[in-house]
């Protein structure tokens with residue numbers, strides 16, 4: 269089950285990033301009971317890019333991820349994965365199998381399963397009912413689990429119940445679950461909340477190492493962290509893009525200073 | 532193979548050993564020991580125990596969906612009753628011309644209703660194999676269709692429980708109608724024999740008791756096998772974090788439908804074994820209260836253990852037998868009180884009492900094999 273350019277796609281054919289971008293969001297609008305959480309949002313993510321998204325509380329960052337992953341359907345607008353895959357037509361599992369992985373703002377792991385089992389469940393592969401009944405981990409998959417545990421520093425916790433992990437460890441495990449999914453696009457919502465400084469540095473290293481092979485979108489409040497990983501930053505405000513550019517450019521943008529950074 | 536399935540299941544091992552012993556000893560004490568002996572077990576007790584065993588299988592079915600999948604079904608009595616009716620229809624056809632009206636084709640209640648011929652949905656039920664197939668098929672199909680509709684529209688939690696309850700309630704009213712062709716209020720009864728063996732004979736009673744025990748054992752092993760597989764781990768993942776499961780690529784609805792259907796089939800088998808032992812099936816088996824009782828058995832025994840469900844079903848029903856004998860009106864109150872007490876003080880049920888013991892004995896948690 270090796271991963272590569274020629275990998276197989278669920279339903280809508282192959283992921284086509286021939287025009288550079290892997291994710292297109294155009295003219296998206298979402299309102300909750302009349303409140304516009306997303307307001308004419310336009311955003312493009314390039315293949316292999318590591319993009320940071322910042323913005324005050326309630327800016328719509330999580331809602332944007334909800335749209336991309338199929339949890340929330342927008343009132344209007346377009347969301348495409350590559351040139352061909354219309355995300356708005358797919359369900360959550362279909363989007364996941366097409367190659368978009370997500371880490372939630374509040375870490376959610378399968379609490380009553382062991383750390384290794386969490387990775388087993390998240391791993392890329394046949395996810396149909398009858399297949400699951402007979403599925404056994406092969407050598408390659410076991411090796412992938414061990415390798416991933418190494419990467420996320422949870423090797424010693426192999427058999428531990430995930431519910432018993434610390435907050436930071438759960439964050440890591442969730443990142444690990446993302447990795448074994450082998451997605452093309454990773455959406456990472458506030459990955460370093462609850463982490464120590466040291467853990468944060470390791471997370472930064474990991475996310476940076478992922479870029480290139482994968483496209484990564486990171487939502488984060490911690491400015492220092494964002495500065496340490498981002499080439500390009502998008503500032504979201506009241507459901508639309510306020511500014512885009514390098515961290516320095518963005519920080520000097522007077523409108524950004526006004527609504528967010530200056531405070 | 533058994534040892535593989537029961538590898539980390541000490542409770543299940545003990546339960547099955549005890550069950551095997553009971554299935555061997557009870558028939559001997561009934562059939563081979565003289566009635567005058569103090570050791571003799573009268574046939575009515577054998578049948579009572581057989582009834583408990585069918586309840587235990589029903590409880591295992593409910594534990595599968597409630598304990599492992601997190602769906603609180605308050606309608607499983609319906610699947611049990613449908614399995615029971617399928618068996619009852621076979622037993623009715625077996626009566627032949629020995630009914631009160633002596634009609635070789637039609638069951639008494641149809642003659643009474645002035646029906647001239649057997650309705651289409653009664654065709655085939657004179658064949659045992661066909662009836663058995665229907666025992667599996669009818670509850671399974673209902674669960675599949677119901678689950679497909681409910682889970683696809685993402686009905687969950689309390690709403691789902693309410694519609695399962697509504698389902699069994701609606702079926703109760705349907706089966707109460709004479710025109711439905713299932714004997715109305717009286718249901719199906721006055722059975723004479725099964726596969727040519729008299730239902731009154733001790734040997735038949737014992738055989739039914741043994742079949743109930745075997746069905747329980749096989750049902751248990753099947754559920755354990757499924758729950759030990761990756762499918763089982765996904766089931767628990769859906770219970771604990773449904774939307775997370777979706778975001779790693781599982782079509783949660785499909786999983787729910789299949790587990791729900793499997794559970795309904797097991798409940799149907801339990802019902803089919805229940806009916807020849809108690810000698811009657813009527814619409815009261817669809818009563819919403821019955822389905823709630825099953826949930827209480829599982830709660831008392833302990834959810835998501837399977838053997839807890841067996842224990843709970845047997846103990847609560849034993850208590851019911853004892854107390855309805857002593858003070859019939861008080862049983863419902865006691866059942867309610869039991870549920871409240873268990874919920875407050877024993878959230879893991881009786882099985883939870885021995886969990887700490889298990890950790891002390893150095894039990895390792897299950898791991899990805």
Ligand SMILES: Nc1ncnc2c1ncn2[C@@H]1O[C@H](COP(=O)(O)OP(=O)(O)OP(=O)(O)O)[C@@H](O)[C@H]1O
Nearest residue numbers: 300301305323324325326327328329330331332373
């Ligand atoms: N399901 C919902 N129903 C109603 N309102 C919602 C819903 N989801 C989000 N909102 C509202 O939409 C707005 C945007 O929320 P969102 O969670 O996307 O913000 P965010 O940028 O992720 O904020 P934070 O930094 O606090 O995580 C908020 O005002 C929130 O209250």
Ligand SMILES: [Mg+2]
Nearest residue numbers: 329330331373
């Ligand atoms: Mg958020």
